[in-house]
Amino acid sequence: METYLVGGAVRDRLLGRPVREKDYVVVGATPAEMEARGFRPVGRDFPVFLHPQTHEEYALARTERKTARGYHGFRFNAAPEVTLEQDLARRDLTINAIAEAANGGLIDPFGGQADLQARVLRHVSPAFAEDPVRLLRVARLVAQLSPFGFTIAPETEALMRELVTSGEVDALVPERVWAECEKALSSPAPLRFFEVLRATGALEVLFPELARLFGVPQPPRYHPEIDTGVHTFLVLEQATRLSESPEVRFAALVHDLGKGTTPAEILPGHHGHEERGVQLIRELAQRLRIPKRHRDLAIKVARHHGLVHRVFELRPATLLKLIEGLDTLRRPEGLEPFLLAVEADFRGRAGFATRPYPQADAVRRAARAAAGVSPEPLTREGLRGAALGTALRRARIRAIAELRLQDEAPNGPG
Numbered sequence: 001m002e003t004y005l006v007g008g009a010v011r012d013r014l015l016g017r018p019v020r021e022k023d024y025v026v027v028g029a030t031p032a033e034m035e036a037r038g039f040r041p042v043g044r045d046f047p048v049f050l051h052p053q054t055h056e057e058y059a060l061a062r063t064e065r066k067t068a069r070g071y072h073g074f075r076f077n078a079a080p081e082v083t084l085e086q087d088l089a090r091r092d093l094t095i096n097a098i099a100e101a102a103n104g105g106l107i108d109p110f111g112g113q114a115d116l117q118a119r120v121l122r123h124v125s126p127a128f129a130e131d132p133v134r135l136l137r138v139a140r141l142v143a144q145l146s147p148f149g150f151t152i153a154p155e156t157e158a159l160m161r162e163l164v165t166s167g168e169v170d171a172l173v174p175e176r177v178w179a180e181c182e183k184a185l186s187s188p189a190p191l192r193f194f195e196v197l198r199a200t201g202a203l204e205v206l207f208p209e210l211a212r213l214f215g216v217p218q219p220p221r222y223h224p225e226i227d228t229g230v231h232t233f234l235v236l237e238q239a240t241r242l243s244e245s246p247e248v249r250f251a252a253l254v255h256d257l258g259k260g261t262t263p264a265e266i267l268p269g270h271h272g273h274e275e276r277g278v279q280l281i282r283e284l285a286q287r288l289r290i291p292k293r294h295r296d297l298a299i300k301v302a303r304h305h306g307l308v309h310r311v312f313e314l315r316p317a318t319l320l321k322l323i324e325g326l327d328t329l330r331r332p333e334g335l336e337p338f339l340l341a342v343e344a345d346f347r348g349r350a351g352f353a354t355r356p357y358p359q360a361d362a363v364r365r366a367a368r369a370a371a372g373v374s375p376e377p378l379t380r381e382g383l384r385g386a387a388l389g390t391a392l393r394r395a396r397i398r399a400i401a402e403l404r405l406q407d408e409a410p411n412g413p414g
Helices: 008-015 033-036 086-087 114-120 127-129 133-146 156-166 175-183 190-200 202-206 227-241 245-252 257-261 273-289 292-309 316-325 334-347 358-371 378-379 385-401
Strands: 002-006 023-027 048-050 059-061 063-066 074-077
Touching: 002 008, 002 086, 002 245, 008 114, 008 316, 023 086, 033 048, 033 059, 048 358, 063 086, 074 227, 127 156, 133 156, 133 175, 133 190, 156 190, 156 202, 175 190, 175 245, 175 273, 190 202, 190 227, 190 245, 227 245, 227 316, 227 334, 245 273, 245 334, 273 292, 292 334, 316 358, 316 385, 334 358, 358 385, 378 385
Parallel strands: 023 059
Antiparallel strands: 002 023, 048 059, 063 074
16 A cells, blocks of 8 residues: 655645645555554545544545536546556646655656646646536636746647536536635635636636626726726726735625626616626525625625715715615624725726725724714613614714715715
8 A cells, every 4th residue: 555645735835835735645455444544434426534643635546437427427446456647647737646655756647847847737638628627626726826827728728618618517516616716716816717717618607697797888987998897807806906805805706797787778877787786696696605794795895886986975864874784883894895895896997906095984984983973872861762763863974974074075086
Protein backbone atom coordinates (compact mmCIF):
# COMPACT_ATOMS: atom_id res chain seq x y z
CA MET A 1 0.00 0.00 0.00
CA GLU A 2 1.43 3.40 -1.08
CA THR A 3 0.07 6.83 -0.17
CA TYR A 4 0.51 10.10 -2.11
CA LEU A 5 -0.49 13.69 -1.48
CA VAL A 6 -2.47 14.88 -4.51
CA GLY A 7 -4.52 17.68 -6.02
CA GLY A 8 -4.82 21.22 -4.76
CA ALA A 9 -2.44 20.75 -1.82
CA VAL A 10 0.46 19.95 -4.16
CA ARG A 11 -0.54 22.68 -6.59
CA ASP A 12 -0.81 25.36 -3.91
CA ARG A 13 2.47 24.41 -2.25
CA LEU A 14 4.26 24.72 -5.59
CA LEU A 15 2.63 28.13 -6.12
CA GLY A 16 3.56 29.29 -2.63
CA ARG A 17 -0.09 29.53 -1.55
CA PRO A 18 -1.29 28.41 1.90
CA VAL A 19 -2.32 24.74 1.92
CA ARG A 20 -5.71 24.57 3.64
CA GLU A 21 -6.76 20.99 2.92
CA LYS A 22 -4.80 17.86 2.16
CA ASP A 23 -6.13 14.99 0.09
CA TYR A 24 -4.36 11.67 -0.36
CA VAL A 25 -4.67 8.81 -2.81
CA VAL A 26 -3.92 5.26 -1.73
CA VAL A 27 -2.59 2.74 -4.27
CA GLY A 28 -2.77 -1.03 -3.79
CA ALA A 29 -5.30 -1.24 -0.96
CA THR A 30 -8.84 -2.53 -0.47
CA PRO A 31 -11.62 -0.99 1.62
CA ALA A 32 -11.27 -3.83 4.13
CA GLU A 33 -7.56 -3.13 4.55
CA MET A 34 -8.23 0.56 5.10
CA GLU A 35 -10.81 -0.13 7.79
CA ALA A 36 -8.46 -2.63 9.43
CA ARG A 37 -5.93 0.20 9.80
CA GLY A 38 -8.51 2.37 11.58
CA PHE A 39 -9.66 4.51 8.64
CA ARG A 40 -13.34 5.46 8.71
CA PRO A 41 -15.28 5.11 5.43
CA VAL A 42 -17.19 8.23 4.34
CA GLY A 43 -17.47 7.98 0.55
CA ARG A 44 -20.92 7.34 -0.89
CA ASP A 45 -20.01 6.91 -4.56
CA PHE A 46 -16.45 5.57 -4.27
CA PRO A 47 -14.10 4.51 -1.44
CA VAL A 48 -13.02 7.55 0.60
CA PHE A 49 -11.79 7.30 4.19
CA LEU A 50 -10.87 9.62 7.05
CA HIS A 51 -7.53 9.16 8.79
CA PRO A 52 -8.05 8.00 12.40
CA GLN A 53 -5.90 10.83 13.83
CA THR A 54 -5.73 13.71 11.33
CA HIS A 55 -9.21 13.16 9.83
CA GLU A 56 -7.78 14.04 6.41
CA GLU A 57 -9.29 12.34 3.36
CA TYR A 58 -7.71 9.26 1.82
CA ALA A 59 -9.28 7.93 -1.39
CA LEU A 60 -8.45 4.66 -3.08
CA ALA A 61 -6.89 5.10 -6.50
CA ARG A 62 -9.63 4.75 -9.09
CA THR A 63 -10.62 5.02 -12.71
CA GLU A 64 -13.97 6.22 -13.93
CA ARG A 65 -16.18 5.66 -16.96
CA LYS A 66 -19.03 7.85 -18.17
CA THR A 67 -22.40 6.07 -18.11
CA ALA A 68 -24.98 8.87 -18.05
CA ARG A 69 -25.33 12.63 -18.13
CA GLY A 70 -24.39 14.86 -15.21
CA TYR A 71 -22.07 14.88 -12.26
CA HIS A 72 -23.20 11.49 -10.95
CA GLY A 73 -23.22 9.69 -14.31
CA PHE A 74 -20.00 7.72 -13.74
CA ARG A 75 -18.99 4.17 -12.92
CA PHE A 76 -15.87 3.78 -10.79
CA ASN A 77 -13.22 1.09 -10.46
CA ALA A 78 -11.17 1.26 -7.24
CA ALA A 79 -9.48 -2.14 -7.42
CA PRO A 80 -6.00 -2.53 -5.87
CA GLU A 81 -4.57 -2.91 -9.39
CA VAL A 82 -5.37 0.70 -10.34
CA THR A 83 -2.09 2.61 -10.67
CA LEU A 84 -1.23 6.11 -9.53
CA GLU A 85 -0.91 7.31 -13.11
CA GLN A 86 -4.35 5.91 -13.96
CA ASP A 87 -5.80 7.80 -11.01
CA LEU A 88 -4.06 11.04 -12.03
CA ALA A 89 -5.28 10.60 -15.61
CA ARG A 90 -8.92 10.97 -14.55
CA ARG A 91 -8.32 14.39 -12.95
CA ASP A 92 -9.45 17.62 -14.54
CA LEU A 93 -6.36 19.79 -15.00
CA THR A 94 -2.67 19.05 -15.34
CA ILE A 95 -1.87 21.33 -12.40
CA ASN A 96 -4.18 19.16 -10.26
CA ALA A 97 -2.67 15.90 -11.53
CA ILE A 98 0.63 16.11 -9.66
CA ALA A 99 1.30 13.68 -6.79
CA GLU A 100 3.83 13.94 -3.99
CA ALA A 101 5.34 10.80 -2.50
CA ALA A 102 6.14 10.38 1.18
CA ASN A 103 9.80 11.25 0.47
CA GLY A 104 8.83 14.55 -1.18
CA GLY A 105 9.36 13.36 -4.74
CA LEU A 106 6.89 14.57 -7.35
CA ILE A 107 5.10 12.36 -9.85
CA ASP A 108 3.96 14.51 -12.77
CA PRO A 109 3.02 12.41 -15.82
CA PHE A 110 1.00 15.13 -17.58
CA GLY A 111 3.25 18.19 -17.38
CA GLY A 112 1.50 19.95 -14.53
CA GLN A 113 4.66 21.67 -13.28
CA ALA A 114 5.32 23.17 -16.71
CA ASP A 115 1.75 24.48 -16.84
CA LEU A 116 2.13 25.95 -13.35
CA GLN A 117 5.17 27.87 -14.53
CA ALA A 118 3.38 28.96 -17.71
CA ARG A 119 0.26 29.89 -15.69
CA VAL A 120 -1.99 27.78 -17.92
CA LEU A 121 -5.07 25.77 -16.98
CA ARG A 122 -5.05 22.76 -19.29
CA HIS A 123 -7.17 19.60 -19.26
CA VAL A 124 -5.51 16.23 -18.70
CA SER A 125 -7.51 14.28 -21.27
CA PRO A 126 -10.60 14.53 -23.53
CA ALA A 127 -12.54 12.93 -20.65
CA PHE A 128 -12.64 16.49 -19.24
CA ALA A 129 -15.74 17.06 -21.39
CA GLU A 130 -17.63 14.27 -19.61
CA ASP A 131 -18.08 16.11 -16.30
CA PRO A 132 -19.97 19.45 -16.31
CA VAL A 133 -18.70 20.37 -12.85
CA ARG A 134 -15.27 20.82 -14.39
CA LEU A 135 -16.45 23.88 -16.27
CA LEU A 136 -17.45 25.49 -12.99
CA ARG A 137 -14.24 24.43 -11.27
CA VAL A 138 -12.04 25.88 -14.00
CA ALA A 139 -13.98 29.15 -13.94
CA ARG A 140 -13.64 29.27 -10.16
CA LEU A 141 -9.89 28.51 -10.34
CA VAL A 142 -9.41 31.40 -12.76
CA ALA A 143 -10.99 33.63 -10.10
CA GLN A 144 -9.09 32.13 -7.17
CA LEU A 145 -5.72 32.11 -8.95
CA SER A 146 -6.21 35.55 -10.46
CA PRO A 147 -3.19 37.03 -8.60
CA PHE A 148 -1.01 34.56 -10.52
CA GLY A 149 -2.45 35.47 -13.90
CA PHE A 150 -3.64 32.04 -15.01
CA THR A 151 -5.31 31.68 -18.40
CA ILE A 152 -7.28 28.81 -19.91
CA ALA A 153 -5.65 26.83 -22.72
CA PRO A 154 -7.63 27.35 -25.97
CA GLU A 155 -8.22 23.63 -26.38
CA THR A 156 -9.56 23.43 -22.82
CA GLU A 157 -11.90 26.37 -23.38
CA ALA A 158 -13.17 24.58 -26.47
CA LEU A 159 -14.04 21.53 -24.35
CA MET A 160 -15.81 23.80 -21.88
CA ARG A 161 -17.97 25.17 -24.69
CA GLU A 162 -18.63 21.58 -25.74
CA LEU A 163 -19.99 20.87 -22.24
CA VAL A 164 -22.54 23.61 -22.87
CA THR A 165 -23.53 22.69 -26.41
CA SER A 166 -23.82 18.98 -25.56
CA GLY A 167 -26.32 19.77 -22.80
CA GLU A 168 -24.11 18.39 -20.02
CA VAL A 169 -24.23 21.71 -18.16
CA ASP A 170 -28.03 21.44 -18.04
CA ALA A 171 -27.63 18.40 -15.77
CA LEU A 172 -25.76 20.29 -13.02
CA VAL A 173 -27.55 20.16 -9.69
CA PRO A 174 -28.39 23.58 -8.18
CA GLU A 175 -26.43 23.01 -4.96
CA ARG A 176 -23.21 22.38 -6.90
CA VAL A 177 -23.68 25.44 -9.08
CA TRP A 178 -24.14 27.65 -6.02
CA ALA A 179 -21.26 26.01 -4.12
CA GLU A 180 -18.82 26.91 -6.90
CA CYS A 181 -20.37 30.36 -7.31
CA GLU A 182 -20.03 31.14 -3.60
CA LYS A 183 -16.38 30.09 -3.63
CA ALA A 184 -15.82 32.37 -6.60
CA LEU A 185 -17.56 35.26 -4.84
CA SER A 186 -15.08 34.83 -1.98
CA SER A 187 -12.10 34.80 -4.34
CA PRO A 188 -9.75 37.67 -5.22
CA ALA A 189 -11.48 38.19 -8.60
CA PRO A 190 -15.10 36.93 -8.74
CA LEU A 191 -15.64 38.83 -11.98
CA ARG A 192 -13.33 36.36 -13.75
CA PHE A 193 -15.65 33.47 -12.81
CA PHE A 194 -18.61 35.08 -14.55
CA GLU A 195 -16.50 36.22 -17.50
CA VAL A 196 -15.45 32.62 -18.10
CA LEU A 197 -19.06 31.44 -17.84
CA ARG A 198 -20.07 34.03 -20.41
CA ALA A 199 -17.20 33.22 -22.77
CA THR A 200 -18.13 29.54 -22.79
CA GLY A 201 -21.89 30.05 -23.11
CA ALA A 202 -22.58 28.70 -19.63
CA LEU A 203 -23.82 32.01 -18.22
CA GLU A 204 -26.91 31.83 -20.43
CA VAL A 205 -27.69 28.33 -19.14
CA LEU A 206 -26.88 28.76 -15.44
CA PHE A 207 -27.59 32.48 -14.89
CA PRO A 208 -29.94 33.54 -17.71
CA GLU A 209 -31.03 36.55 -15.64
CA LEU A 210 -27.47 37.90 -15.91
CA ALA A 211 -26.87 36.86 -19.50
CA ARG A 212 -29.90 38.76 -20.79
CA LEU A 213 -28.54 42.05 -19.39
CA PHE A 214 -25.91 42.25 -22.11
CA GLY A 215 -27.06 44.39 -25.00
CA VAL A 216 -29.74 46.17 -22.93
CA PRO A 217 -29.16 49.96 -23.16
CA GLN A 218 -29.32 52.50 -20.33
CA PRO A 219 -29.47 56.33 -20.49
CA PRO A 220 -25.93 57.50 -21.39
CA ARG A 221 -26.29 60.56 -19.14
CA TYR A 222 -26.16 58.32 -16.08
CA HIS A 223 -24.45 55.29 -17.64
CA PRO A 224 -21.68 56.25 -20.06
CA GLU A 225 -20.97 52.54 -20.53
CA ILE A 226 -24.60 52.20 -21.78
CA ASP A 227 -24.76 48.38 -21.79
CA THR A 228 -26.44 46.99 -18.65
CA GLY A 229 -24.34 43.81 -18.68
CA VAL A 230 -21.13 45.82 -18.86
CA HIS A 231 -22.39 47.95 -15.98
CA THR A 232 -23.21 44.85 -13.92
CA PHE A 233 -19.70 43.46 -14.32
CA LEU A 234 -18.20 46.87 -13.45
CA VAL A 235 -20.35 46.91 -10.29
CA LEU A 236 -19.12 43.46 -9.25
CA GLU A 237 -15.55 44.65 -9.79
CA GLN A 238 -16.16 47.68 -7.56
CA ALA A 239 -17.86 45.54 -4.90
CA THR A 240 -14.77 43.33 -4.84
CA ARG A 241 -12.62 46.37 -4.13
CA LEU A 242 -14.93 47.64 -1.41
CA SER A 243 -15.72 44.42 0.45
CA GLU A 244 -14.58 40.84 0.93
CA SER A 245 -18.11 39.76 1.82
CA PRO A 246 -19.65 37.30 -0.67
CA GLU A 247 -23.08 38.60 0.33
CA VAL A 248 -22.16 42.16 -0.65
CA ARG A 249 -20.63 40.97 -3.91
CA PHE A 250 -23.68 38.86 -4.77
CA ALA A 251 -26.01 41.76 -4.04
CA ALA A 252 -23.95 43.98 -6.33
CA LEU A 253 -24.02 41.35 -9.07
CA VAL A 254 -27.81 40.99 -9.15
CA HIS A 255 -28.91 44.52 -8.22
CA ASP A 256 -30.14 45.34 -11.74
CA LEU A 257 -31.66 42.05 -12.88
CA GLY A 258 -34.97 43.80 -13.51
CA LYS A 259 -33.45 45.78 -16.38
CA GLY A 260 -33.25 42.57 -18.36
CA THR A 261 -37.06 42.44 -18.53
CA THR A 262 -37.73 46.11 -19.32
CA PRO A 263 -40.28 46.46 -22.14
CA ALA A 264 -38.51 47.43 -25.38
CA GLU A 265 -40.79 50.41 -25.97
CA ILE A 266 -39.54 52.30 -22.88
CA LEU A 267 -35.81 51.69 -23.38
CA PRO A 268 -33.31 53.08 -22.52
CA GLY A 269 -35.41 53.97 -19.48
CA HIS A 270 -36.09 51.27 -16.89
CA HIS A 271 -39.12 52.37 -14.93
CA GLY A 272 -40.13 49.74 -12.38
CA HIS A 273 -36.98 47.65 -12.75
CA GLU A 274 -36.45 47.56 -8.99
CA GLU A 275 -39.50 45.44 -8.18
CA ARG A 276 -39.03 43.30 -11.28
CA GLY A 277 -35.50 42.66 -10.05
CA VAL A 278 -36.75 41.67 -6.60
CA GLN A 279 -38.95 38.98 -8.12
CA LEU A 280 -36.09 37.69 -10.28
CA ILE A 281 -33.79 37.49 -7.25
CA ARG A 282 -36.41 35.45 -5.41
CA GLU A 283 -36.70 33.06 -8.34
CA LEU A 284 -32.92 32.78 -8.73
CA ALA A 285 -32.46 32.13 -5.01
CA GLN A 286 -35.11 29.42 -5.05
CA ARG A 287 -33.69 27.76 -8.17
CA LEU A 288 -30.09 27.59 -6.93
CA ARG A 289 -30.87 27.14 -3.21
CA ILE A 290 -29.08 30.39 -2.40
CA PRO A 291 -28.85 31.10 1.36
CA LYS A 292 -31.33 33.53 2.90
CA ARG A 293 -28.62 35.98 4.00
CA HIS A 294 -27.48 36.44 0.40
CA ARG A 295 -31.03 36.69 -0.92
CA ASP A 296 -32.29 39.19 1.66
CA LEU A 297 -29.41 41.63 1.22
CA ALA A 298 -29.70 41.37 -2.56
CA ILE A 299 -33.42 42.17 -2.39
CA LYS A 300 -32.80 45.26 -0.26
CA VAL A 301 -30.16 46.53 -2.67
CA ALA A 302 -32.30 45.85 -5.74
CA ARG A 303 -35.31 47.57 -4.20
CA HIS A 304 -33.70 50.60 -2.58
CA HIS A 305 -30.43 51.47 -4.36
CA GLY A 306 -32.07 54.19 -6.44
CA LEU A 307 -33.34 55.99 -3.33
CA VAL A 308 -29.85 56.10 -1.85
CA HIS A 309 -28.47 57.63 -5.04
CA ARG A 310 -31.14 60.38 -4.71
CA VAL A 311 -30.87 60.79 -0.96
CA PHE A 312 -30.20 64.55 -1.15
CA GLU A 313 -33.49 64.97 -3.01
CA LEU A 314 -35.57 63.02 -0.48
CA ARG A 315 -37.85 64.55 2.08
CA PRO A 316 -37.03 63.59 5.69
CA ALA A 317 -40.17 61.45 5.86
CA THR A 318 -39.13 59.52 2.73
CA LEU A 319 -35.65 59.04 4.10
CA LEU A 320 -37.07 57.64 7.33
CA LYS A 321 -39.25 55.30 5.27
CA LEU A 322 -36.07 54.06 3.53
CA ILE A 323 -34.37 53.47 6.88
CA GLU A 324 -37.43 51.58 8.12
CA GLY A 325 -37.57 49.54 4.92
CA LEU A 326 -33.98 48.47 5.52
CA ASP A 327 -34.89 47.47 9.11
CA THR A 328 -31.91 49.52 10.24
CA LEU A 329 -33.49 50.64 13.50
CA ARG A 330 -33.83 47.03 14.69
CA ARG A 331 -30.78 45.57 12.91
CA PRO A 332 -28.21 48.36 12.47
CA GLU A 333 -25.51 45.84 11.51
CA GLY A 334 -27.24 45.34 8.17
CA LEU A 335 -26.78 48.92 7.00
CA GLU A 336 -23.09 48.83 6.12
CA PRO A 337 -23.24 45.79 3.78
CA PHE A 338 -26.21 47.42 2.04
CA LEU A 339 -24.39 50.73 1.56
CA LEU A 340 -21.26 49.02 0.27
CA ALA A 341 -23.24 47.27 -2.45
CA VAL A 342 -25.04 50.50 -3.35
CA GLU A 343 -21.74 52.39 -3.49
CA ALA A 344 -20.41 49.69 -5.82
CA ASP A 345 -23.40 50.38 -8.08
CA PHE A 346 -22.56 54.09 -8.13
CA ARG A 347 -18.88 53.48 -8.90
CA GLY A 348 -19.54 50.72 -11.43
CA ARG A 349 -19.95 53.14 -14.31
CA ALA A 350 -17.47 54.35 -16.90
CA GLY A 351 -15.55 57.25 -15.35
CA PHE A 352 -17.11 56.93 -11.88
CA ALA A 353 -14.72 54.49 -10.19
CA THR A 354 -12.89 57.12 -8.12
CA ARG A 355 -15.66 59.67 -7.58
CA PRO A 356 -16.75 60.43 -4.01
CA TYR A 357 -20.05 58.99 -2.83
CA PRO A 358 -21.33 61.24 -0.03
CA GLN A 359 -24.80 59.68 -0.31
CA ALA A 360 -23.67 56.69 1.74
CA ASP A 361 -22.54 58.86 4.64
CA ALA A 362 -25.76 60.86 4.45
CA VAL A 363 -27.80 57.69 4.95
CA ARG A 364 -25.53 56.64 7.83
CA ARG A 365 -26.06 60.00 9.56
CA ALA A 366 -29.81 59.88 9.02
CA ALA A 367 -29.95 56.36 10.45
CA ARG A 368 -27.99 57.45 13.52
CA ALA A 369 -30.24 60.47 14.00
CA ALA A 370 -33.39 58.35 13.79
CA ALA A 371 -31.98 55.71 16.12
CA GLY A 372 -30.98 58.40 18.60
CA VAL A 373 -34.59 59.41 19.25
CA SER A 374 -35.65 57.83 22.50
CA PRO A 375 -39.30 56.92 23.19
CA GLU A 376 -38.88 57.56 26.92
CA PRO A 377 -39.88 61.27 26.95
CA LEU A 378 -42.97 60.37 24.96
CA THR A 379 -43.96 57.55 27.30
CA ARG A 380 -43.52 59.88 30.25
CA GLU A 381 -46.11 62.13 28.59
CA GLY A 382 -48.48 59.20 28.73
CA LEU A 383 -48.38 58.20 25.07
CA ARG A 384 -49.06 54.56 24.35
CA GLY A 385 -49.79 52.26 21.40
CA ALA A 386 -50.49 53.85 18.03
CA ALA A 387 -50.21 57.37 19.47
CA LEU A 388 -46.72 56.60 20.74
CA GLY A 389 -45.72 55.17 17.36
CA THR A 390 -46.98 58.25 15.50
CA ALA A 391 -45.21 60.65 17.86
CA LEU A 392 -41.98 58.66 17.74
CA ARG A 393 -42.03 58.69 13.96
CA ARG A 394 -42.57 62.46 13.88
CA ALA A 395 -39.68 62.96 16.26
CA ARG A 396 -37.42 60.85 14.05
CA ILE A 397 -38.44 62.84 10.97
CA ARG A 398 -37.56 66.08 12.81
CA ALA A 399 -34.18 64.65 13.81
CA ILE A 400 -33.42 63.81 10.19
CA ALA A 401 -34.68 67.22 8.99
CA GLU A 402 -32.31 68.97 11.40
CA LEU A 403 -29.37 67.42 9.55
CA ARG A 404 -30.20 69.60 6.51
CA LEU A 405 -28.79 66.98 4.16
CA GLN A 406 -30.11 68.79 1.08
CA ASP A 407 -27.56 71.53 1.70
CA GLU A 408 -24.78 69.00 1.11
CA ALA A 409 -25.98 67.75 -2.27
CA PRO A 410 -23.13 67.41 -4.82
CA ASN A 411 -23.41 69.01 -8.25
CA GLY A 412 -24.06 66.95 -11.37
CA PRO A 413 -25.78 63.62 -11.94
CA GLY A 414 -25.39 61.09 -9.13
